[in-house]
Amino acid sequence: xxxxxxxxxxxxxxxxxxxxxxxxxxxxxxxxxxxxxxxxxxxxxxxxxxxxxxxxxxxxxxxxxxxxxxxxxxxxxxxxxxxxxxxxxxxxxxxxxxxxxxxxxxxxxxxxxxxxxxxxxxxxxxxxxxxxxxxxxxxxxxxxxxxxxxxxxxxxxxxxxxxxxxxxxxxxxxxxxxxxxxxxxxxxxxxxxxxxxxxxxxxxxxxxxxxxxxxxxxxxxxxxxxxxxxxxxxxxxxxxxxxxxxxx
Amino acid sequence: xxxxxxxxxxxxxxxxxxxxxxxxxxxxxxxxxxxxxxxxxxxxxxxxxxxxxxxxxxxxxxxxxxxxxxxxxxxxxxxxxxxxxxxxxxxxxxxxxxxxxxxxxxxxxxxxxxxxxxxxxxxxxxxxxxxxxxxxxxxxxxxxxxxxxxxxxxxxxxxxxxxxxxxxxxxxxxxxxxxxxxxxxx
Ligand SMILES: [Fe+3]
Numbered sequence: 001x002x003x004x005x006x007x008x009x010x011x012x013x014x015x016x017x018x019x020x021x022x023x024x025x026x027x028x029x030x031x032x033x034x035x036x037x038x039x040x041x042x043x044x045x046x047x048x049x050x051x052x053x054x055x056x057x058x059x060x061x062x063x064x065x066x067x068x069x070x071x072x073x074x075x076x077x078x079x080x081x082x083x084x085x086x087x088x089x090x091x092x093x094x095x096x097x098x099x100x101x102x103x104x105x106x107x108x109x110x111x112x113x114x115x116x117x118x119x120x121x122x123x124x125x126x127x128x129x130x131x132x133x134x135x136x137x138x139x140x141x142x143x144x145x146x147x148x149x150x151x152x153x154x155x156x157x158x159x160x161x162x163x164x165x166x167x168x169x170x171x172x173x174x175x176x177x178x179x180x181x182x183x184x185x186x187x188x189x190x191x192x193x194x195x196x197x198x199x200x201x202x203x204x205x206x207x208x209x210x211x212x213x214x215x216x217x218x219x220x221x222x223x224x225x226x227x228x229x230x231x232x233x234x235x236x237x238x239x240x241x242x243x244x245x246x247x248x
Numbered sequence: 249x250x251x252x253x254x255x256x257x258x259x260x261x262x263x264x265x266x267x268x269x270x271x272x273x274x275x276x277x278x279x280x281x282x283x284x285x286x287x288x289x290x291x292x293x294x295x296x297x298x299x300x301x302x303x304x305x306x307x308x309x310x311x312x313x314x315x316x317x318x319x320x321x322x323x324x325x326x327x328x329x330x331x332x333x334x335x336x337x338x339x340x341x342x343x344x345x346x347x348x349x350x351x352x353x354x355x356x357x358x359x360x361x362x363x364x365x366x367x368x369x370x371x372x373x374x375x376x377x378x379x380x381x382x383x384x385x386x387x388x389x390x391x392x393x394x395x396x397x398x399x400x401x402x403x404x405x406x407x408x409x410x411x412x413x414x415x416x417x418x419x420x421x422x423x424x425x426x427x428x429x430x431x432x433x434x
Contacts, residue, residue: 010321010354011321012321012356022253022256023254023256024258024375024376026375026378027374027375028375031259031373031375033259033372034374034375035294035373036293036294036295036373036424037293037294037371037372037423037424038373038374038423038424039378039423039424040424040428041428041431043378043379043432044399044431044432044433045432046433046434048434049354049355049361050309050320050353051309051315051361051366052434054307054315054317054319055317056331056333057317058333062270090252092251094251094252103267103268105263105264105266105268113263113266114266115265115266117262117263117301118262129266131266131267167261167263169260169267173317173319175307175368176434178305178368179257180257180258180259180260180377181256181258182258182261196258196259196261200256200258201256204253204256207253207255207256208255208258228252230252230253231254232254
């Protein structure tokens with residue numbers, strides 16, 4: 001075996017930690033399900049070592065071209081407002097994250113999920129399963145075609161409705177960059193009463209909302225929405241300068 | 249220069265299985281791989297009830313302590329079929345990952361970490377993933393030298409030690425309560 005000798009030091013990339021004031025907390029009192037689930041003890045700081053600065057690089061073998069179009073499934077065309085959702089996956093240094101897997105899932109245009117425990121009486125769409133997968137390209141870009149998901153009611157509080165949203169799952173290239181989140185649509189009137197949206201600190205909420213994109217809107221076909229996703233970048237050390245190529 | 253702000257996380261919600269189910273996701277190696285083990289455990293909530301709609305993801309080194317990743321400066325892992333990554337839903341509350349037992353991994357400061365598996369746990373009711381590690385109770389010597397375990401009080405350390413079973417190891421994860429698992433901020 002030719003492994004590194006235990007005595008050697010490894011110079012590893014470390015990842016920036018997002019300011020707690022701008023991160024979604026794990027638990028949030030107004031979101032009832034957190035009550036018995038969100039851990040109550042303060043998490044222990046884990047410095048970034050080899051296990052944390054590496055991560056699964058899941059690739060093309062999990063994705064086919066058809067996975068990027070959620071409107072053509074099960075032998076027909078989905079009902080609803082056709083939309084194109086696109087954007088870039090970046091890190092907080094502004095660098096694109098290329099060739100990374102993006103997984104999405106969502107309700108259909110009526111706000112119903114194709115899932116055994118979703119039993120609210122909105123129609124299922126025989127041609128919509130709500131699942132998409134894409135890889136970012138070498139510039140970190142992703143794009144998929146779908147229908148705009150409907151709002152849906154849930155039992156969290158009286159007259160509770162989730163704003164329209166698409167669930168996103170991203171890996172980046174390191175364990176530290178793993179992110180599961182939700183993309184919202186501009187000016188949704190349901191934001192005010194939604195604890196999942198409002199659990200995001202106020203200064204970061206705009207980052208979860210997509211932008212209507214007239215440029216990407218296709219005549220006689222689909223509305224465009226643009227949403228960039230930013231994963232954690234490299235930790236900035238006090239010794240690093242903008243021009244770090246010159247620093248020994 | 250202002251840096252872009254990181255995108256805030258959100259819960260996977262109750263319907264994660266739509267987007268995050270993969271055929272064979274629980275296999276970090278094929279089941280017939282020599283040395284394959286199952287890591288199993290139940291995820292419990294604050295009432296002590298199993299959590300039937302969570303997802304456990306694992307990431308780990310190979311038996312030589314190497315990662316299948318270009319940022320491991322020691323070069324490629326050499327265990328064909330081993331991905332280092334497993335993903336398991338907890339229908340019935342239990343996760344199960346088929347993998348190889350990891351080797352010791354340099355801690356970057358001149359020492360070696362004990363064999364461990366990094367774990368992300370996602371569920372409805374968690375607005376961000378929670379992160380923990382699985383260590384192995386039968387690695388007493390390595391565990392005693394491990395920089396992470398040594399930083400924990402003895403009773404808390406126990407929440408991370410998987411115990412041997414017929415086909416691998418078992419570690420239950422407790423989101424809350426007296427036996428709340430040690431979760432890490434990464
Ligand atoms: Fe949802």
